[in-house]
Amino acid sequence: EVQLVESGGGLAQPGGSLRLSCAASTFSFSSYWMSWVRQAPGKGLEWVALIKEDGSEKYYVDSVKGRFTISRDNARNSLDLQMNSLRAEDTAMYYCARVGDTNSVDCWGQGTLVTVSS
Amino acid sequence: DIVMTQSPLSLPVTLGQPASISCRSSQSLVHSNGNTYLNWFQQRPGQSPRRLIYKVSNRDSGVPDRFSGSGSGTDFTLKISRLEAEDVGVYYCMQGLHWPWTFGQGTKVEIK
Numbered sequence: 001e002v003q004l005v006e007s008g009g010g011l012a013q014p015g016g017s018l019r020l021s022c023a024a025s026t027f028s029f030s031s032y033w034m035s036w037v038r039q040a041p042g043k044g045l046e047w048v049a050l051i052k053e054d055g056s057e058k059y060y061v062d063s064v065k066g067r068f069t070i071s072r073d074n075a076r077n078s079l080d081l082q083m084n085s086l087r088a089e090d091t092a093m094y095y096c097a098r099v100g101d102t103n104s105v106d107c108w109g110q111g112t113l114v115t116v117s118s
Numbered sequence: 119d120i121v122m123t124q125s126p127l128s129l130p131v132t133l134g135q136p137a138s139i140s141c142r143s144s145q146s147l148v149h150s151n152g153n154t155y156l157n158w159f160q161q162r163p164g165q166s167p168r169r170l171i172y173k174v175s176n177r178d179s180g181v182p183d184r185f186s187g188s189g190s191g192t193d194f195t196l197k198i199s200r201l202e203a204e205d206v207g208v209y210y211c212m213q214g215l216h217w218p219w220t221f222g223q224g225t226k227v228e229i230k
Binding site: 044045046050103106109110111 | 153155157159161166167168169172173176178210212214215217218219220221222223224
């Protein structure tokens, strides 16, 4: 069974930074695009960032461009999200998600909660 | 950005009865390769989302056949033929044609 396990969430101050990580197992990590999707408390789902299999292409939603950086280490089967200049509106559950060849998420992690507050 | 609009946003349904959720996109979701990148997700209370349907009408492995997807172009529908208690949750449509991929607002399905 595909496993995606996120870590790194927690409380951060406005303007601060956090680094999220996702450990992938039981599938060929380097063969898949990967992404981060977030969900603010009581709200809907929002794509955050997307990265190609080899890391050569990265896409971000406008609201995080210039502040967040998605990266991956295929040797370690891991996906990261570096979040800088955090804002209150970045408060959300962040899900690591595998992207299948149908331009869609076919597997989700359990999520890690990020809270931005002073 | 492509805007995805779902209706209704709340759907009370009697157990054993059918349910239908509509999703409309602000532009056609048909790719030049002929595929239509419209997906449906279910999120049960307290759980991560789970994909039910991809490319309009293809059910994911393990998804009960009471779930079906249909539609074309800009208008899509998710149907549950007979609601079961485990179907309670929020349902989202999502387009994967143009980045940023976008979700609908979600439709909350509950037992009447």
